[in-house]
Amino acid sequence: MKFKYQRRKVSVGLEGEIYMSNLPGYHLAVMGATGAVGQQILKTLENRDFPIKKLTLLSSARSAGTEIEFKGQKITVQEAVPEAFEGVDIALFSAGGSISEKFAPEAVKRGAIVVDNTSAFRMDPEVPLVVPEVNEEAILKHNGIIANPNCSTIQMVAALEPIRQEYGLKKVIVSTYQAVSGAGAAAINEMKDQATAILNEQEFSPEILPVGGADKHYQIAFNVIPQIDQFAANGYTLEEMKMINETKKIMEMPELKVAATCVRLPVETGHSESVYIELDRNDVKVTDIQQILSVAPGLTVQDEPENQLYPMPAMAAGKEDVFIGRIRKDLDEDTGFHMWIVSDNLIKGAALNTIQIAESLIKLKVVTEK
Amino acid sequence: MKFKYQRRKVSVGLEGEIYMSNLPGYHLAVMGATGAVGQQILKTLENRDFPIKKLTLLSSARSAGTEIEFKGQKITVQEAVPEAFEGVDIALFSAGGSISEKFAPEAVKRGAIVVDNTSAFRMDPEVPLVVPEVNEEAILKHNGIIANPNCSTIQMVAALEPIRQEYGLKKVIVSTYQAVSGAGAAAINEMKDQATAILNEQEFSPEILPVGGADKHYQIAFNVIPQIDQFAANGYTLEEMKMINETKKIMEMPELKVAATCVRLPVETGHSESVYIELDRNDVKVTDIQQILSVAPGLTVQDEPENQLYPMPAMAAGKEDVFIGRIRKDLDEDTGFHMWIVSDNLIKGAALNTIQIAESLIKLKVVTEK
Numbered sequence: 120m121k122f123k124y125q126r127r128k129v130s131v132g133l134e135g136e137i138y139m140s141n142l143p144g145y146h147l148a149v150m151g152a153t154g155a156v157g158q159q160i161l162k163t164l165e166n167r168d169f170p171i172k173k174l175t176l177l178s179s180a181r182s183a184g185t186e187i188e189f190k191g192q193k194i195t196v197q198e199a200v201p202e203a204f205e206g207v208d209i210a211l212f213s214a215g216g217s218i219s220e221k222f223a224p225e226a227v228k229r230g231a232i233v234v235d236n237t238s239a240f241r242m243d244p245e246v247p248l249v250v251p252e253v254n255e256e257a258i259l260k261h262n263g264i265i266a267n268p269n270c271s272t273i274q275m276v277a278a279l280e281p282i283r284q285e286y287g288l289k290k291v292i293v294s295t296y297q298a299v300s301g302a303g304a305a306a307i308n309e310m311k312d313q314a315t316a317i318l319n320e321q322e323f324s325p326e327i328l329p330v331g332g333a334d335k336h337y338q339i340a341f342n343v344i345p346q347i348d349q350f351a352a353n354g355y356t357l358e359e360m361k362m363i364n365e366t367k368k369i370m371e372m373p374e375l376k377v378a379a380t381c382v383r384l385p386v387e388t389g390h391s392e393s394v395y396i397e398l399d400r401n402d403v404k405v406t407d408i409q410q411i412l413s414v415a416p417g418l419t420v421q422d423e424p425e426n427q428l429y430p431m432p433a434m435a436a437g438k439e440d441v442f443i444g445r446i447r448k449d450l451d452e453d454t455g456f457h458m459w460i461v462s463d464n465l466i467k468g469a470a471l472n473t474i475q476i477a478e479s480l481i482k483l484k485v486v487t488e489k
Numbered sequence: 490m491k492f493k494y495q496r497r498k499v500s501v502g503l504e505g506e507i508y509m510s511n512l513p514g515y516h517l518a519v520m521g522a523t524g525a526v527g528q529q530i531l532k533t534l535e536n537r538d539f540p541i542k543k544l545t546l547l548s549s550a551r552s553a554g555t556e557i558e559f560k561g562q563k564i565t566v567q568e569a570v571p572e573a574f575e576g577v578d579i580a581l582f583s584a585g586g587s588i589s590e591k592f593a594p595e596a597v598k599r600g601a602i603v604v605d606n607t608s609a610f611r612m613d614p615e616v617p618l619v620v621p622e623v624n625e626e627a628i629l630k631h632n633g634i635i636a637n638p639n640c641s642t643i644q645m646v647a648a649l650e651p652i653r654q655e656y657g658l659k660k661v662i663v664s665t666y667q668a669v670s671g672a673g674a675a676a677i678n679e680m681k682d683q684a685t686a687i688l689n690e691q692e693f694s695p696e697i698l699p700v701g702g703a704d705k706h707y708q709i710a711f712n713v714i715p716q717i718d719q720f721a722a723n724g725y726t727l728e729e730m731k732m733i734n735e736t737k738k739i740m741e742m743p744e745l746k747v748a749a750t751c752v753r754l755p756v757e758t759g760h761s762e763s764v765y766i767e768l769d770r771n772d773v774k775v776t777d778i779q780q781i782l783s784v785a786p787g788l789t790v791q792d793e794p795e796n797q798l799y800p801m802p803a804m805a806a807g808k809e810d811v812f813i814g815r816i817r818k819d820l821d822e823d824t825g826f827h828m829w830i831v832s833d834n835l836i837k838g839a840a841l842n843t844i845q846i847a848e849s850l851i852k853l854k855v856v857t858e859k
Contacts, residue, residue, distance in 0.1 A: 384755075
């Protein structure tokens with residue numbers, strides 16, 4: 120389906136935007152509406168009944184023209200142009216870093232607050248990087264853009280923050296087990312097509328993972344790839360550096376020791392993380408940590424080894440919470456603990472956290488209803 | 490095929506044993522010949538041209554009667570009985586812990602040296618636990634039984650020992666990414682059947698993983714299970730405790746700090762490990778470690794981030810070496826390094842190491858040719 124772009128007066132609405140309600144609410148724009156995360160953003164907006172007065176769906180030229188149903192109304196996705204952000208209160212960006220770099224300033228210029236789910240602005244000292252359960256107040260320092268952290272970072276800091284508040288935190292070593300949906304819908308299809316080919320003893324040719332545009336592509340079905348994103352000069356991948364730097368920024372602990380190894384697996388949705396931490400205190404028990412996490416918002420403790428209860432991606436997929444289990448004391452370090460953290464990388468890792476930031480913008484009165 | 494057991498005089502040979510050669514050599518018995526590891530043992534014995542004079546293939550009653558071809562000769566697998574070990578020089582056991590507990594003493598009583606690839610005797614202080622590249626000389630302290638370590642332990646200590654020798658070792662934290670073949674042929678079939686069912690949107694019912702005989706079984710295809718073996722009372726799994734205790738025993742370092750998180754993945758063969766280590770020295774460079782590992786026997790360094798070269802199970806499967814890559818210095822600890830270790834869990838992790846122990850028995854003249 121090819122979309123024929125036709126400019127109209129804003130007052131009667133561009134194609135791609137629709138009035139949802141006459142009640143007070145916000146004019147929301149979703150950039151990247153047709154992508155895996157964009158689709159999840161729309162689903163989560165519906166589920167949480169976000170107060171939308173007007174909804175504008177935007178995408179690249181390639182996907183423009185797609186019809187998307189939202190709360191029973193069909194909306195035709197519009198090709199992103201700067202003028203599309205006129206009158207927008209909150210713009211949720213999830214269409215890749217270069218799109219954010221190009222259009223986020225245009226949206227801000229027109230008075231929108233951008234919640235950006237790409238890595239474009241995350242480490243910009245002028246841009247708050249926010250997981251509402253951890254550092255909601257950082258939103259108030261915004262200059263028009265608020266960054267949503269990397270999926271693998273969000274679930275980890277959400278789980279670690281209640282522990283840090285109570286017992287302090289000195290060190291984090293994480294090894295990740297990341298799902299292919301983090302690399303987009305094409306990576307999901309690649310995994311399934313490869314699995315089908317292998318099960319039927321047919322040939323296949325890897326084309327997407329580990330990174331679109333990389334020199335080499337590798338089998339992901341029934342395999343493990345220890346590369347997510349490109350390599351930095353220090354031998355770490357950009358994904359690993361994101362986890363390291365974003366964790367320090369969100370927790371406002373530049374001195375925190377963080378190490379990460381990021382690994383892609385043949386799982387469709389749901390990132391898992393094997394996390395080792397060292398606390399400030401040496402008198403903490405496993406039950407203390409279980410107790411603290413079990414009452415924290417957005418977290419679910421699944422930790423009953425005797426009943427084989429622990430988090431797994433197949434069970435966490437489709438759910439909003441971050442799940443924590445396998446909590447156990449290190450056998451050598453009296454401040455050390457191990458745990459296993461799982462969450463849906465498209466929900467809390469992307470769409471939900473983005474929308475929670477938008478909800479915080481409302482709660483903290485950064486935006487006001489029309 | 491049902492095997493009808495018929496007792497004969499040993500002198501004319503039991504069914505299930507065959508004279509391979511008139512040249513000098515050893516009478517070898519393989520217990521568990523029909524299992525995934527047993528099959529790999531036979532393949533590796535062929536590949537390495539192990540000096541076999543006589544070969545006895547044994548199994549449980551259930552698998553007895555199976556015909557197996559070895560070096561062009563068909564051998565009918567015999568049900569294990571104590572008398573089958575008469576005259577055996579070396580018995581390679583890989584048929585589960587309870588079989589080893591029952592028959593290994595019988596074999597030893599009859600003069601055989603047992604190389605046992607189960608967890609039955611590994612932590613027995615009277616039983617050497619051997620990875621020949623690490624502690625070959627420990628074999629000399631044997632009392633009839635030598636234990637082959639757990640698959641996930643073998644590849645890790647093989648990679649760490651050359652580093653320890655040069656720079657000392659204080660601490661190891663490992664998170665594993667383990668293949669289903671470690672749980673046997675039935676687990677491989679379960680994974681493939683589940684993957685086929687999921688791709689075709691059909692129902693399925695998990696029956697084997699994480700542990701045969703456990704109360705609950707979980708989906709492994711397109712999922713991750715943070716449980717291998719049963720849980721110990723301290724919240725660690727037995728697999729994790731094996732890695733911790735066996736590493737200390739093999740490296741003869743009871744003071745070594747070791748922590749492990751063991752995780753099962755939908756990979757057929759090839760265990761991967763994300764390993765963090767701390768050395769005794771703080772002046773070691775990545776290139777030093779690459780250099781040391783590249784000249785160590787049985788190891789292959791695959792570590793060129795700029796060329797996207799790193800180990801992966803799909804590439805390590807079927808190979809004898811332990812592959813190491815992603816070697817990088819910790820960004821906070823000046824004695825700390827991270828690395829990614831991959832090996833075929835059925836080869837170096839089981840069959841090959843078992844046969845290397847048998848080769849060491851010959852080399853160290855613990856057994857002599859007939």
